Amino acid sequence: MTTDDIATTAEIARLARGTLLPSFPGATAPHWVLDELEAGLGGVTLFALTGNVPSPEALAALTAQMRKAGDPFITIDEEGGDVTRLGGHATGSPYPGNAALGAVDDPELTRRIYRSLGAELAEVGVNFNFAPSVDVNTADDNPVIGTRSFGSDPALVARHAAAAVTGTQEAGVAACAKHFPGHGATVDDSHLGIPLVDADLDLLDRRELVPFRAAIAAGTRAVMTGHLNLPAITHGAPATLSQEAITGLLRERLGYQGVIVTDALDMQGASGAIGIPEASVRALIAGADLLCLGPREHAETVEATLAAIDEAVRAGRLPLARLADAAERTRLLREWLAGHSPAVVDRPAGLEAARRAVRVTGALPGWTAAPLVVETESTGNIAVGPTPWGLRPWAPDAVQADGADGTAKRVLDRAKGRGLVIVLRDAHRHAGQRALTTALLTARPDTVVVEMGLPVWRPRSAVYMATYGAAAANAQAAAELLGLC
Template sequence: MTSESTPTVRRDVLAVLSPGFVGTELPEWLAELLRQGLGGVWLFGQNVVDDDQLRRLTAQIHEANPTALVCSDEEGGTVTRVDHVRGSRWPGPWAVGKVDDTDLTRDVATATAARLVSLGVDLTAAPVADVNVEPENPVIGTRSFGADPELVSRHVVATVEGLRVGGVVGCPKHFPGHGSTTQDSHLTLPTLDASTEVMAQRELVPFRAAVEAGVECVMTGHLVVPAHGSAPATLNASVISLLRDDLGFDGMICTDAIDMEAVAQDPGREEAAVQALRAGVDLVCVGNPVFPQEYDAEADVLALARAVEAAIEDGSLAANRVAEAADRVRHLGARQAERRRAAEPVEQSADAVPELGLRAAAAAIDVTGTIPALTLPVIVGASSSGNMASGARQEVVLSVLARHLEGTVVDLSDAAEIDSQVIVVVDDHTPFDDDTVSALLHHADVVVHTGIRDLAPGSVDGALVRTFSGGLASALAAASVLGSGDKA
């Protein structure tokens, strides 16, 4: 902090920052910043060992600052933090959207919230409100409810309502919409190449529905909207005004992580934080200090705070703008603290996948062809990469199928030597044009596809089982179908 800053300004500046940290215990530097008024903390997989450890950690955070927002990414499917070790106990949004039962979606969200409340989590960066009309989208895919704005809208609303009933703040993302892009904002700066008319009829529809449903928080995306200038949406007052003025949102606006390359490279994290606040954002999500690149979390958040204070002092950022943002963060944090105190304890097994999760995942399964009776199959994962936003990836599906079908997981490089029954697991990151993968798909007795992209006609000779989701619940649903055998 700068020497000239007043205690009020210092507290407001801290209130608009929410960093991650390294480790599974609350570091003293972070506890001290929380006592001084830090707005929130983001939890990632590297912060979580098990439920008991997580409860102790979140209790320490709330003891240091009762109104601090403990935040996490709990989308279901491939994206989870609290269940990253075993995989999500809920199917992902695309699978839920395929079922298209809003009562089921609402129930899943309510149950998800109950689990998060039991672990001390206040806010989840979900639901994904992006309309995924681009099959080649490298970062959204199964994280979206679908490609139809109205379908996405009704499931975004059901999720927001369910999370609220369960006691957790939902935070639809990535405003104004990441679903039609072909680049990943973790790695570069994407462009939302759509006219204002198309955006109004497509990208903005789910966010408008969420606002009308009373959502309390919205997360911005790091993407350029040419109709609103060259600045990324997170740093762009014109885009933020779409949310505030056109959609009428008066709740808390949170950034996507500013350690993502889309803004971390240019203008850089410190300047990005200042520009985001100037544009109208309220809470700056700093990101995960161990992935994809390591950095000093303490030094980083202190540098961000100094940069914001310096901008206030030189007049490039209005102090009342930061005060307004801080008030929104504290107001939501205080409201969530009341909800925590009023919440009824919910007994949940740390290991079992709820029947609701299995039922929702099973309802999305689609089978083409006839599944043979499987005896000690070999299971091969045909994707070497994963979604940058994901926690548990293809390995969850591989291990579940191996365990439940008494099979063996074999590396793709060894697949050519297989002479037993073969199950190949693919997703949207599988290199389908690779000769080895192509040959393996023809050789496989069963292909399990967890993504949204359609496979080329004739590329699979055996049965095709589509889950439209990764994670534990969808893997168990697939294992159940495969274990039944001879299922048309």
């Protein structure tokens, strides 16, 4: 091997390593992560389910440990609301999510919420947040966006996208508008397959792209791609692996010049048929700058992906200049991060927003004793994970119930002599919730219905409360109105 060959090998390895955002288990960085950071690894992605975030104090120690080894992007999914990692995965977030902020429709309050979220992240050493979600949620049965969206109106989503980006970056944390070109019109989850977005360029311009334009105008430092099939644009490939979507649509048509990061490449929508190393190569060819590998992708995946990138460069599939371009964009982002100071945490903003978001139809009863609270079963989605929700912190004798035969009778027997509250979450997506609610209202028309997901399905006659989210802040706002606290 000649000196030039050695130099080229080292250069490819350095540039390729700088694009990777792997993960690892536990609250201490393993030796391989520290070694890779010393060699120029782009950064890491932290996940609550892998034990990276047992407490804010532990997370601060972890990020400090990694910064001694390199200058990494330390990334996380902290949207507030239902998708929370920073402590909220154990207790529920103190900040309501985007649906509640969209219901309030006060962009300055959204800016304040995201500035406080950013301040909390900066305090523990996280400098890159995979938020906000700026998807326009036009499909009621969307299994993965829902309350993560500000709403179904592109103009409303756009003004809050800009406010969220501004607030996050005022705290010295890079914002990341996602999931380009828009995950809101799908009824499939890209964790499990490639969702179809049946929209031509004209419809995208009028709907999905409106909030991305606003986020770009607000100066978002990053945009995340979604694993979405837009036949008119990507011709069957997921957008993450499509040059037409990333370079043609995002770079050229929208004029975006910042960092582009992929959604997790372990998701079936990206790598299910080809594997993560090949998906990584295709994403880089398409124009991505950073590759989020996924929560279970550790040293072995990094090694395999580096080898695949090296092979692609040597085969002429992936120009070395494309890697150099990615490195320059990430260098500029690090330069931006170094020039910003953190903001002040403002947790009262969370409860204020949650209270303002609640909508009540009908007159709430004036109970003389605490009502029986019934919490229905609701399957979350993969992005949300097993985050606690509901009114149990304010109703210790709350009962869990599904729509199985006999459930309504058991609930009614237990509720004799007291008020009755049934708590739903996206009832439009759960037949059991609807059946149980209908049965309870038939026997007890005074039942109060609380919807903590999207208020799409509403019983015809009931006192009805919509919180537009299931975060701890949303739950407290509901509990206050119900007289539980």
